[in-house]
Amino acid sequence: MARVVAVHGIGKQLLGERTLLQQWLPALNDGLKRAQAPDRLGDADVAMAFYGDLFRPQGEFLAVGDPPYTATDVTEGFEVELLLAWWSAAAASDPAVVPPGADTLVSTPRSVQAALRALSGSRFWAGVALRAMIFDLKQVHAYLTDPSLRAQALARVAEHIGEDARVVVAHSLGSVIAYEALCARPGHQVRALVTLGSPLGIPNLILHRLQPAPVQLGEQPLGVWPGGQRLVWTNLADDGDVVALVKDLRPSFGPHVRCARVDNGSHAHDATAYLTDRLCGQAIKDGLA
Structure with missing residues (x-):
């Protein structure tokens, strides 16, 4: 061993x-x-x-790789809360990230879209596709639940x-x-x-x-x-x-x-x-x- x-x-x-x-x-x-x-x-x-x-999703013809996630696939509760926490942390360490306002910290579809948009322009998530970012969220969620x-x-x-x-x-x-x-x-x-x-x-x-x-x-x-x-x-x-x-x-x-x-x-x-x-x-x- x-x-x-x-x-x-x-x-x-x-x-x-x-x-x-x-x-x-x-x-x-x-x-x-x-x-x-x-x-x-x-x-x-x-x-x-x-x-x-x-x-890893099961491979099938014409659909290989990560699922084509969008903002609407981020589920209420754990995934939204973790995404908003990532946003707050990114804004605290990266001047290029606009910090979330009080209204955007509320769990709404608008806050999810704002968080994804802000994170996609951050130094931390540079070059990471939106669907990959959401897939990472879902991996943490899946392991814990x-x-x-x-x-x-x-x-x-x-x-x-x-x-x-x-x-x-x-x-x-x-x-x-x-x-x-x-x-x-x-x-x-x-x-x-x-x-x-x-x-x-x-x-x-x-x-x-x-x-x-x-x-x-x-x-x-x-x-x-x-x-x-x-x-x-x-x-x-x-x-x-x-x-x-x-x-x-x-x-x-x-x-x-x-x-x-x-x-x-x-x-x-x-x-x-x-x-x-x-x-x-x-x-x-x-x-x-």
Whole structure:
């Protein structure tokens, strides 16, 4: 079994394990080099827990790829609320994004259209098609509300967390799946959980829907610790990463989470940008030591 388990994020439904490993492995080793680690990871050291195909529409003639979503396909409730939260976060970090007004924060078709229009012109979503943006929304929603899909995605991650696994590196939605998979395997030997661009701390939308459910302590829910006392959890977030709405996970999971801000330049949510950072390399290096 591999010593490092990698868990990808949203929007990877058209890729696969080997394709993603070709992107992640050099970036992992670059991060380790920045951290002055003595060794490098080989193909046998890293396993990609791939779940993207669970979201891939079944191919049929003349209809291949993401569904042709429009603003009318964004459903009330979770999807609208997350979209508006993305808009607010993008406006806070990108001067080019017009901030939402009080009227547009109301869940209406007009607010959905305004949010999509604003995000499409943001630095964070530059070059992302509208239908892909909506598809990302629906992936997060589906994982949290479809028990069958959730169980399948968790199984994809859990199968790689064997006795040899020492480090789990998870990006974006993958950090939610990795967290739940570790919680579901008491006694695991993972020593380092590294979350990148994680939405785990978003109250109501993500945090309150986790399995196991957070413990309610007064007004602040506290997430279950995903391992034993030897587990070190490092969370990295870029200030401009819209998906990682809550950068500091300590209020949601306790003071032992090591949280850090990193600078990914114009690629705020890009997995490889996170992986090549020295702090990411250091966290992996410590977990393998």
